[in-house]
Amino acid sequence: MASADRIRLVLLFGGRSAEHEVSCISALHVLRAIDPARFEVVPIGVTRQGRWLSAAGSVAALPAAAPSLPSPDDEAGPELDPMPTLLPEARGGVGAPVVAFPLIHGPTGEDGTIQGLLETAGVPYVGAGVAASALCMDKGLAKRVLEASGLPLGRWFGLRGGEVTGDLSDRVAEALGYPVFVKPANLGSSVGVTRVPDASALAPALELALRYDEYLVIEEAITGREIEVAVLGNEFPRASLPGEIRPSHAFYDFEDKYLEDGAGLLVPAPLDPAQIEEVRSLALSAYRALQVDGMARVDFFLEEGGRGFLINELNTIPGFTPISMYARLWKETGLDYPELVEELVRLALDRYGRRSGFETVRK
Numbered sequence: 081m082a083s084a085d086r087i088r089l090v091l092l093f094g095g096r097s098a099e100h101e102v103s104c105i106s107a108l109h110v111l112r113a114i115d116p117a118r119f120e121v122v123p124i125g126v127t128r129q130g131r132w133l134s135a136a137g138s139v140a141a142l143p144a145a146a147p148s149l150p151s152p153d154d155e156a157g158p159e160l161d162p163m164p165t166l167l168p169e170a171r172g173g174v175g176a177p178v179v180a181f182p183l184i185h186g187p188t189g190e191d192g193t194i195q196g197l198l199e200t201a202g203v204p205y206v207g208a209g210v211a212a213s214a215l216c217m218d219k220g221l222a223k224r225v226l227e228a229s230g231l232p233l234g235r236w237f238g239l240r241g242g243e244v245t246g247d248l249s250d251r252v253a254e255a256l257g258y259p260v261f262v263k264p265a266n267l268g269s270s271v272g273v274t275r276v277p278d279a280s281a282l283a284p285a286l287e288l289a290l291r292y293d294e295y296l297v298i299e300e301a302i303t304g305r306e307i308e309v310a311v312l313g314n315e316f317p318r319a320s321l322p323g324e325i326r327p328s329h330a331f332y333d334f335e336d337k338y339l340e341d342g343a344g345l346l347v348p349a350p351l352d353p354a355q356i357e358e359v360r361s362l363a364l365s366a367y368r369a370l371q372v373d374g375m376a377r378v379d380f381f382l383e384e385g386g387r388g389f390l391i392n393e394l395n396t397i398p399g400f401t402p403i404s405m406y407a408r409l410w411k412e413t414g415l416d417y418p419e420l421v422e423e424l425v426r427l428a429l430d431r432y433g434r435r436s437g438f439e440t441v442r443k
Contacts, residue, residue, distance in 0.1 A: 087425060089119045090166070090180040090203075092194065093135075094126040094152040097186030098271045098292060105148040106400035107183045111139065113402075113418045119425075124160065125152025126184060132160040166201035179428050180205040183400060186267050187293075190397045191217035204432035206424045207374040208396040215370050216394045219265045219297045222370060226391055229369040231362065234381065234390045236299040238265060241290050248286075249279040252298060259301040262286055264293035275301065302390060304381040307349055309363035310398075310409040312423065314373045314431050319360040320409035324349035345405060347412045355382075359389050366391055373431050374424060377406045 093107035094100055107123070114121050123135035134157040138150045166180070180203050182194050192214035198205040208216065215222050220238030227233055235256050239248075252260055262285040264272040272292040274285035289296050306327070310320040326344035351359070363378040370376075377398035381390045398406040402417045410420050 086118060086120045088122060088178045089114065089425065090122045090124060090178065092124050092126060092180060092182045092184055092189070093149060094128075095184035095186065095189040096126070096128050096130050097184065097188060098267060099185035100128060100151065100153075101148070102399060103183055103185050103189070104151055106185070106404075108142075108146065108149045109401045109417075110181065110183060110421055111149070113421050115418065115422070118422070123149070124165070125149070125155060125157070126189075127152045130188070132162050132165065133157040134160060162197060163201060166198065166203045177429055178203060179425050181425070181428075182207065183397060185397055185399075186271075187217070190395075191266060202436075204428045206428045208372045208376065209431075212370050212372045213396055216372065216376065216396045217266050218295065219263060219393055220295060221265075222394060223297070225370055226366060229365070231366055231369065232387065232390050234300050234302050234387075234392070236297055238295065238297045241294045241296070244286055244290075244296075249282050252282065253279065256298065256300045261299045261301060262289050263297050263299070264289045265295035265297050266293045302381040302383060304383040304386075304390070305349075307351070307359055307380040307382050307389070308405050308409065309359055309378045309380070310406045310413075311363050311367045311372070311376050311378060312374075312410065312415075312420075312427075314427050314434075317364055317367055317372075319363045320413040321348040322351060322356060322359050323347040323405055323409050323412070324351075325405070345408065347405075347408045351382075355389075362389055362391065366394060370394060372396060374427050375406070377409075 091107055091111060093103045095103055111121060111123065123139050125133045125135040127133065133152045133155055135149065135152060135155065137157055138155050180198050182189055182205060184190065184194060188194060190213060192210040195205065195210045195213050199210060215225060223233055223236060237255060258279065259275060259277045262274050262276055272289045274288055276282050276285045306325040307322050308325065309322045311317050324346040326346065359380060366378050367376055372394065377395045379392040381392055383390060398404065400406065407417050407420060411417065
């Protein structure tokens with residue numbers, strides 16, 4: 081049972097997503113950053129089949145040098161029923177607040193689904209709400225909202241699997257020109273993404289993306305610098321200093337992000353003061369346009385000598401290790417990793433307090 085002066089932090093990781101392993105890595109680092117005097121951590125793993133398992137035993141037995149939490153797929157912890165696990169009356173008389181920290185990247189974790197479960201259970205949680213999570217997860221929907229808000233984007237179009245027809249290559253050439261990127265609309269960590277140099281490579285790229293989602297986006301390949309800004313906050317968000325990624329591959333793919341450690345991460349990015357002010361302002365505008373709370377990493381291309389900063393996407397549950405860009409940007413801006421975790425919990429309680437005060441009876 082949690083003591084009355086500690087917050088019970090329910091750490092959710094794993095999930096039914098191709099980003100399952102990334103989630104296990106992020107969750108380990110959050111777990112290690114938590115101050116046990118302030119938080120009682122309850123780790124819950126979600127398998128690829130959607131089963132919820134207590135991970136307390138595996139966490140207790142974790143070697144000091146472990147690179148990630150064990151996948152819940154490989155564990156045999158007690159199985160849990162999600163709703164009773166989260167409902168207030170099932171918390172064993174906890175006097176202090178209970179906050180969920182969903183670190184499940186991709187579908188069923190970052191797309192509003194688990195956020196909806198937490199809303200229904202009446203549990204404060206870290207990060208964006210249901211609508212913002214769903215919008216930011218779907219690259220096509222997010223781009224439409226950003227365009228309607230007058231924010232700068234590269235050229236793109238979206239389609240559903242059934243709309244992949246024989247003349248698509250001609251449409252791509254006419255609307256975007258080659259090379260292009262083909263992406264699943266609802267996935268992250270560059271999973272299922274292909275750089276398509278010419279029409280002959282389009283079909284296998286579409287086939288790969290459709291293995292992960294029925295909705296796709298096809299984007300022009302922008303020649304420019306990759307700039308990222310971390311945003312933190314609810315009603316009054318603030319933006320970090322920008323960073324720059326210099327991929328070691330043709331683009332910043334899964335291997336470059338998580339397996340090979342070959343990409344160059346420049347923090348802060350070598351930009352002049354006017355560019356820094358502009359990109360931070362654009363990041364905040366995108367964050368507000370998509371109604372994000374808690375946190376997001378906003379990714380840009382900088383087309384120097386051309387269109388300037390172009391928004392690529394927002395990630396509402398970015399990679400969350402101390403060396404991930406989101407945490408590194410905040411460290412450079414003056415907020416260390418443990419302080420960042422505590423601020424996110426505070427924001428979760430703030431958002432819950434505001435929203436729980438709304439009327440539920442018509443007067």
